[in-house]
Amino acid sequence: MSMTDPVADLFVRLLNAGRRAHPTVGIPASRLKANILSVFQAEGFIQSFEPTTINGHPGLEVKLRYHPGREKKPILGGIKRVSKPGHRIYVGKSDIPRVMGGLGVALISTSKGVITDSEARKNGMGGEVLCYVW
Incomplete structure (x- = not known):
């Protein structure tokens, strides 16, 4: 099935993983997504990201950031x-x-x-x- 808006898919994956307090999330790779993630990293919304392979396809592994404290509240609010x-x-x-x-x-x-x-x-x-x- 083809995806009509891969950038919106990136945003939904990041927000859903943050709400479930996952430490990392895998995303299909593209140059635009890597540029967006580098801005997110520079602004402090995510910890880091690195290229990887997901089921034989190029992907990006994103490490999410959370507020310090007992409950894991994501830095990326919306x-x-x-x-x-x-x-x-x-x-x-x-x-x-x-x-x-x-x-x-x-x-x-x-x-x-x-x-x-x-x-x-x-x-x-x-x-x-x-x-x-x-």
């Missing part, structure tokens, strides 16, 4: 997919959104790769708004 395959959302450099008043992060796909909203504002770049993360 993700909202903005630009979808049927409806792409593009913004200019002056229209880059702020997520939760600056507490969250918007991921923007630009010609220089996937970057955060603050980096896009600093570099004066617009692009496709992939998601909001908090």
Whole structure:
């Protein structure tokens, strides 16, 4: 069965694994997913990720981060997919959104790769708004 939105599948896998307090989660690999995960790692939402093989296919093994304490509450609180395959959302450099008043992060796909909203504002770049993360 073909998947219509692999990026949304990445987000759902990360959120579901975090809710079930799994230490790691396996995800089918792609270059865009690796770029998104590298931004998540730089922003502190995940611990790390590394390429692996899942059932003979290339994949990514993601180590999740949790708040310190007795119960395992994931650092990754929520993700909202903005630009979808049927409806792409593009913004200019002056229209880059702020997520939760600056507490969250918007991921923007630009010609220089996937970057955060603050980096896009600093570099004066617009692009496709992939998601909001908090």
